[in-house]
Structure formats: C-alpha cells, structure tokens
Amino acid sequence: MTAQPQVGDTIPPLERTIRLPDMVAYAGATWDWYQSHYDPDYVAAKKLPGPIVDGQVFGALLVEMLQDWLGPQCFVQSIDFTFRNLMFAGESVRCEGEVVAVTDAHVDVTMTVTTLGTDGRPDRFAVKPASARVLLGRADGVGRP
Amino acid sequence: MLTDEIRALVGQQRVYTAPEPFGAASGRYFGLAIGDDNPLYRDPAFAQEQGLAGVTAPPTLICETNQYSGLPMDAEGYAGHRWGIQIENTREVRGGNAYVFGRRLRPEDVVTATWEITDAVEKTSGSGAAMLIVTSRATYTDQRDEFLAENTETIIFIDLGGQS
Numbered sequence: 001m002t003a004q005p006q007v008g009d010t011i012p013p014l015e016r017t018i019r020l021p022d023m024v025a026y027a028g029a030t031w032d033w034y035q036s037h038y039d040p041d042y043v044a045a046k047k048l049p050g051p052i053v054d055g056q057v058f059g060a061l062l063v064e065m066l067q068d069w070l071g072p073q074c075f076v077q078s079i080d081f082t083f084r085n086l087m088f089a090g091e092s093v094r095c096e097g098e099v100v101a102v103t104d105a106h107v108d109v110t111m112t113v114t115t116l117g118t119d120g121r122p123d124r125f126a127v128k129p130a131s132a133r134v135l136l137g138r139a140d141g142v143g144r145p
Numbered sequence: 146m147l148t149d150e151i152r153a154l155v156g157q158q159r160v161y162t163a164p165e166p167f168g169a170a171s172g173r174y175f176g177l178a179i180g181d182d183n184p185l186y187r188d189p190a191f192a193q194e195q196g197l198a199g200v201t202a203p204p205t206l207i208c209e210t211n212q213y214s215g216l217p218m219d220a221e222g223y224a225g226h227r228w229g230i231q232i233e234n235t236r237e238v239r240g241g242n243a244y245v246f247g248r249r250l251r252p253e254d255v256v257t258a259t260w261e262i263t264d265a266v267e268k269t270s271g272s273g274a275a276m277l278i279v280t281s282r283a284t285y286t287d288q289r290d291e292f293l294a295e296n297t298e299t300i301i302f303i304d305l306g307g308q309s
Contacts, residue, residue: 016180025178029171031211033222042221055239057179060205064181072185072195076204080243127241139185139195141248144292 005070005107005136011097014065015116018053020089026057038089050088058083058093058113058127065095066109066134074134075141077106081130085115092116093126106135146232146277146302147267154262154279159226162257163213169252171212172202179203185249201249207285208244208296213256226260230279232302240278240299247292255288263297275304 024038035042036052043051063076087093097111113127135141176186181203184191189199211225218224250256264280279300285293 022178022180025174029175029178030206030209031214031224032209033218033224035222039222054209056205056209056242059242059244060175060179060181060203060209063204064179064183067183072183072191075249076246078243078245079205080241082241083239139197139249141246143247145245145247 005099005102007099007102009099011065011069011099011109011111013097014061014068014095015092016061016095017092018057018087018089020051023051023053023089026054030054030056048086048088050090053087053089053091055083055087055126058095058130061093061095062097062111062113062127062130062132065097065111066132070107070134070136072139073137075138077133077135077141077145079130079132081111081113081127084125084128087115087126092120094122097130097132100131104136106133108133146235146275146304147265151230151265151277151279154228154230155265157228157262159260160257161214161216161226161260163255164215165255167202167212167250167252167254167256169200171210172200172206172250172252175203175206175210197249198251201251204246204249204294205244207250207256207294208242208283213258226258226283228262228279228281230300230302232277234305235277235302236305238301238303240301243297245295247294250293254293256293257286257288257290259284259286270303274306277302 038051094114097109101108111130114122115124115126117123173187192200216224260283263282268276283296
C-alpha cells in the first residue's frame with residue numbers, strides 16, 4: 001500500500017497492450033459480441049483500420065491503476081471518463097493520474113488514457129478528462145453516496 | 146434533430162433482471178480478460194482478510210456487462226440494452242460514462258438493471274456540426290433492492306451534413 005496520498009502526487013502509470021485475443025476475451029467476459037470489437041472483415045467493410053477496442057475497458061484499466069496504487073483497503077466510489085479517440089487492436093495505452101484533493105476519508109484524482117504510437121510515445125488521447133473519488137482505509141463501499 | 150419523437154423518449158425506462166446470481170466465475174473471467182490480477186477477484190482467503198465476505202468482481206464489470214439482460218444477439222452480435230434510436234444521416238459515437246458504486250459485487254447478487262433516458266439535447270460541435278446528445282442512466286440493484294451501482298452514459302449523434 002502506498003503512503004497517505006498528497007495533493008500533486010502522481011499515480012504510478014499503468015500501460016497495457018490490447019491485442020485481438022484480449023478483445024475476444026473481453027467480448028466474452030462482458031457478453032458483448034458486437035462485431036466491431038473483434039471481426040476484421042466487419043470493420044474493413046466499415047472502412048475502419050481495425051477492430052475497435054470497447055471504450056468501457058478504459059474505465060476498468062483506470063480502476064485497476066487506482067487499486068494497484070492504493071492497495072486492497074480502498075474503494076473506488078465514483079469514476080467518470082470522456083472518450084476522445086478510437087483505439088484499435090494491437091495498440092497500447094498508458095493510464096496516468098494525479099491527486100487533486102485529499103481528506104482522511106478519500107482521495108480525488110484526475111486521469112487520462114493515452115494511446116501510444118509504435119515508438120512508445122504518446123500519439124493521441126483515448127480518454128480525457130477522467131476523474132475519480134476513492135475511499136481510503138476500507139475495502140468496500142458505504143452504499144449509495 | 147431534437148424532434149418531438151426524441152423528446153418523448155426522455156423518461157422512458159427498461160428493466161432487466163438477471164435469471165441467476167452473478168457468480169464468482171464472471172468476475173474472475175473479467176479480471177483475466179483485462180489483465181487485472183488483483184487477488185480480490187480470485188482468492189477468497191485474501192478477500193476475507195480485507196474484510197469482504199469473499200471474492201468480488203472488478204468494480205466496473207457491472208456497468209460493462211450484458212450478462213443480466215437476457216436479450217438475444219442482434220444481427221451485429223450485440224446482446225445488450227439499446228434504445229433503438231436511429232437518426233438518418235448522422236454518425237453515432239459514444240461520449241463517455243460516469244459510474245457510482247455503492248458496494249462491491251458479490252457472487253450471490255442477482256442484478257436488476259433499470260435503464261432510463263434522462264436527457265436529450267441538441268448542440269453544435271466545435272466544427273459547426275449539429276449534434277444530438279442523449280443521456281441514459283442505468284441503476285443496478287440486488288435481489289433486496291439494495292443499490293449496487295449507477296452508470297450514466299452519453300451517446301452523440303453527429304449530423305453528417307449530407308455526407309454519408
């Protein structure tokens with residue numbers, strides 16, 4: 001577990017490459033078999049460069065980043081994220097964030113998800129802005145906020 | 146774009162109740178699929194050491210899955226909730242999501258999702274294109290009507306201005 005967060009702290013980033021098999025697994029795990037997320041022929045007919053990563057996975061990755069940072073005694077109470085650009089099969093993203101407010105009970109953060117180019121450098125935002133409130137010192141929630 | 150027909154959609158609801166408990170495997174599967182190896186999703190002893198009753202699911206799964214819907218797959222493979230809004234000569238894009246969580250999901254939870262269209266508004270994009278922004282909210286509850294989570298999402302219809 002990390003030390004008590006402070007305003008201005010940066011969150012250890014999370015990077016992930018999302019390959020077509022990952023997208024097939026995600027489609028199965030979410031019961032979402034929409035063809036644009038895994039079918040090369042379908043997306044080619046739509047004149048897209050490749051299968052589109054389901055944007056909601058970015059929310060899952062941001063929560064993973066927060067929980068990896070704060071440890072099991074935390075609870076993500078809220079998170080919001082705005083989509084900017086599509087991500088395609090085989091690309092990589094970097095999730096990043098910074099602490100903007102802290103109390104004894106919670107930490108507030110702002111975050112981004114950036115799609116990386118083949119050189120590993122930032123290419124375009126997949127998500128911006130994003131923010132979250134994470135409860136501290138507890139593994140579960142408190143009911144409806 | 147904001148026609149009377151679209152305005153009439155605001156306030157409409159759809160309710161789906163899962164035919165069975167959520168199950169521990171669903172959370173473990175989702176963790177594997179996204180590459181999140183957090184033991185809270187697969188190790189009951191670890192979860193209990195943290196004060197939980199047992200394993201849970203990655204928090205966002207409840208807002209991402211169609212598991213509860215019981216709907217058949219459509220022609221493009223989609224088997225989840227949709228409002229079926231079709232607007233000619235527009236491109237449909239997703240704006241974003243906002244989730245609120247009341248507690249962690251438990252394998253024995255039987256999820257009910259109540260979807261509602263909460264807003265429909267017409268705006269102009271930075272490039273001057275007309276846009277219709279439709280906001281929906283899903284509220285997830287368990288078999289005792291206890292609040293689990295809420296998912297507010299926006300879908301944007303962008304006028305193609307005669308292009309297709």
